[in-house]
Amino acid sequence: MSPTAQVERTEVAGFKWPPQGVTRAPYRLFTDPEIYRLEQERIFRGKTWNFLCLDIEIQNPGDYRTTTVGETPVVVTRDREGKVYAMVNRCAHKGALVCLKKKDNVASLSCVYHAWNYELDGQLKGVAFRNGVRGHGGMPEDFDAKQHRLRPVRVESFCGMIFGTFSDEVEDVETYLGPEMASFIKRNLGRPLRVLGTHSQMIHNNWKLYAENLRDSYHATLLHTFYTTFKVNRLDMDGGITLSERKWHHLSYARRAKMQEAAEYAEAKVHSANYESALDGPGLLEAWEEFDDGITHSIQTVFPNMCIQFTLNSLAIRFFAPRGVDQTELFWIYLGYERDSEEQSQMRVMQSNLTGAAGLVSLEDGCINEFVQRGTRADPDQSSFIEMGGREVDSERNSRATETAVRGFWHGYRNIMGF
């Protein structure tokens, strides 16, 4: 988005971005309820595509799956013709939730409060006692069912993922992703998928701290010391960062490990290097080479709410929903392909131990953002310092010791928020 296309800059009482730009993120962004409210409007209900669910989660006619876009409850359905719809999961009458389960299969959507009944596409089809009872009561003569439907959410499917947006203006998903991001998603998800398991995690921090954390390739080998120990993701591995055109999506990747000790580790005596490297249960890291591009690890974000991980053979979608200014629910969907052999499936299952709420490699992400939340909340006017790898916001093909993707996040964030 060019600077001229930015939305009108809006004053949030006394808030001003520091003159150093995206190399600073004011702590107030993580605690201010007014900013949080504006994000719901401008980001989650604005010109973005939000991950809703997988195509295979609503495979059959009549299937529904509930989720949230930001804090807004949404239901995704498949109608009898196989077409996918999404709408705000809120009855047009009094505003109660219509669908209560995570997933179900139904003939129509029915609100339990006053039995208003909707088609799977969200059209209102029946109102209880519409014509009254024994000639009394009922809706006014001019009641028009067409004026009272579930609020539609625009949907589009890409590589088995269903995205939704409240915007009529945002371009199609593939254009929104851009060619480099779209082609890597096709590499990872462009064939029939199979869900291997799911869970979620409550992290006690603002959603943007997690969004930063996903894009922060600098911390990977420093905080997550299991990785370094078992030489699966070292800074001395060949890798890099690709940013999308608008900088807010990113792809971080590493190629096959070169098993030498990096001098930087030995000199700095960082925690990462001091660990015995033998696994007692080597089955954990049994893997096979799935692609011929040499990339063994990748993390790819799609602004605002999702990420695709491919760690060895462990493929997962993570997406998150803000649950208040300082709470975020993080969802994990572990995947395989329909074509996987039993043995391949088993390797994916074992490697799921690396990530998730109890992930040997990355469980620290469950608490680290909370440490920032707790560390910063008393000083909203101070800022974090984000200059690793320079002050630019560009792709970095040769190193992941950089915060360029974090700056990219703030670049995109400032544009869409008008800050």
Next chain:
Amino acid sequence: MHNVLEKPSKQVTAPTRDQVMDLITAYAHSVDDMRLDVWPQFFTSDALYHVTTRENHEAGLPIGVVRCVGRGMMQDRVKAFYSANIFEPHTYTHIIGRSEFLEPTSEMAISARSNFQIVRTMETGRMDLFAVGRYLDEVVIEDSQPRFRKRVVILDSRNVDILIVIPL
């Protein structure tokens, strides 16, 4: 593919119900007392330890939250706890209900289901009901000791607060 090559156990008989209940209690107290180094010893060398959610369990999905196949993987978890993983210090207290003994899967094993609650206490003093669910256990005698051959921990909730680094 995950064989742990150790000598096969010389098992002669199934454990008694008392032995099973003692094992379940000793396991919980050992974790609550943070004696994690001995945690793998509560399992047979080829045991399965699987933490999952009710939702995954009911859907028959293989991935939950933790899956250790063989004692080696459990030892790796313990090592990671002591020297690799970073987290805010905390402890558990298990409260376990009376075990129900289930139809055994073999003559050498006893199967039991026990409900549990785990209260987690953080360094700050904050206490939370951290986990609620059930243990589905298969216990055998290995090296003259009752041990879990299989321990499936089924969490009621899909949602884990913060992280899991201490075994449940």
